[in-house]
Amino acid sequence: MQTFEKVPVIILSGFLGSGKTTLLLRMLEETAKRQLRPGILMNEIGQRDVDGEWVTRSSAEVIPMEKLLDGCICCTKKSEIQGAIRKLLDTKPDLLLLELTGVANPEEIVDQLTEPGLITRVYLHRVITLIDAEHALEYNSIFASDKQLVRTLRGQISTADELIINKTDLVPPTHNGRVTEMLRKYNPDGRIHYAVKANVSLAPFFQGMRMIRQNVQSLAQVSTASRSAHIESTAGFTANTKYRASYRISPTAISQPVATPAPRESAASFSRIATICLPLTGPLTVSISKLEHFIKKWGSSLLRAKGYVQFAGPTQTHMLQYSGKRFVWEPSSFGGPFYIVFIGFQLDEQAILEEWYLL
Numbered sequence: 001m002q003t004f005e006k007v008p009v010i011i012l013s014g015f016l017g018s019g020k021t022t023l024l025l026r027m028l029e030e031t032a033k034r035q036l037r038p039g040i041l042m043n044e045i046g047q048r049d050v051d052g053e054w055v056t057r058s059s060a061e062v063i064p065m066e067k068l069l070d071g072c073i074c075c076t077k078k079s080e081i082q083g084a085i086r087k088l089l090d091t092k093p094d095l096l097l098l099e100l101t102g103v104a105n106p107e108e109i110v111d112q113l114t115e116p117g118l119i120t121r122v123y124l125h126r127v128i129t130l131i132d133a134e135h136a137l138e139y140n141s142i143f144a145s146d147k148q149l150v151r152t153l154r155g156q157i158s159t160a161d162e163l164i165i166n167k168t169d170l171v172p173p174t175h176n177g178r179v180t181e182m183l184r185k186y187n188p189d190g191r192i193h194y195a196v197k198a199n200v201s202l203a204p205f206f207q208g209m210r211m212i213r214q215n216v217q218s219l220a221q222v223s224t225a226s227r228s229a230h231i232e233s234t235a236g237f238t239a240n241t242k243y244r245a246s247y248r249i250s251p252t253a254i255s256q257p258v259a260t261p262a263p264r265e266s267a268a269s270f271s272r273i274a275t276i277c278l279p280l281t282g283p284l285t286v287s288i289s290k291l292e293h294f295i296k297k298w299g300s301s302l303l304r305a306k307g308y309v310q311f312a313g314p315t316q317t318h319m320l321q322y323s324g325k326r327f328v329w330e331p332s333s334f335g336g337p338f339y340i341v342f343i344g345f346q347l348d349e350q351a352i353l354e355e356w357y358l359l
């Protein structure tokens, strides 16, 4: 008789720049305090691993981390998610933290966790979605022409157990009420938190977390009619109420718990979002203000920029973060090669690259 330890999974979701990595860093402090060993899966829509570098450099300990770059694990990278999670499980973590891209629909990831190769090994503990208080109300109109993206943004809200309205330092207090109202339209039950720098009490996110030993053979003996109820009560999905009704498992999955499923086709969770990597062969000879001017000139089509830059003169490396039309520059020990990634909506790639090389 075979038994499996099921590892809790926490999904961090939210639009580009909403604060997912900021929360992940807080979660890592909390897991260290609780003496829990996390495994991290990070997914970047761009080719470069800005957030992974940031997390690695900010963590005192080496944390098992898998990175899926240049695509989104809810669509273009979907077939790779199972392999990445299995590799993390080999490190025997106490929990898994999955940071999605800003344009991922968590519903698709949740679905992946119930595939035969993972259903017996992990359970969904929480979906946490970060909301950018300053910009969340604009998205419907900005992205009106991209139906997939609008659906994805709603999915990020409706799927969440915990909704963190972040960046509240950038809006007047009355604005939070309007954001809350919008969230309630798509998610009447999720718990809402208000935060600056994702600074919320993390204890509720760990509540009810447990390792579950499940007897796979006894699961196989359950009659087809009662399977979904049995899975719900044994597989630990109780925390995530959104999925109680929709979680599914096929009879094949039960008799062959480690089978690898064929990747399924799915529509992209966004259609007009593109990424451009601007490489740097050495220190930039232009000033910070000239670089900021270059970044800002692409207007609202540039949703996010991030990367590592060194300027000629002082040799200090900087991590660049541009989100919500705001710049944050932080000193970094990143050793290069340096680059900047642009993520945008209907970006004119050719024009950007031409101007970049002339900068």
Ligand SMILES: Nc1nc2c(ncn2[C@@H]2O[C@H](COP(=O)(O)OP(=O)(O)OP(=O)(O)O)[C@@H](O)[C@H]2O)c(=O)[nH]1
Pocket: 014, 015, 016, 017, 018, 019, 020, 021, 022, 023, 051, 101, 102, 130, 166, 167, 168, 169, 170, 195, 196, 197, 198, 304, 306, 321, 322, 323, 328
């Ligand atoms: N002013 C302000 N800035 C914040 C807050 N939370 C995060 N930031 C900054 O916003 C920028 C983006 O934060 P991230 O945590 O990287 O956001 P993200 O959701 O992981 O971004 P992507 O993964 O690129 O989608 C960083 O410069 C953060 O320091 C906040 O509450 N207020």
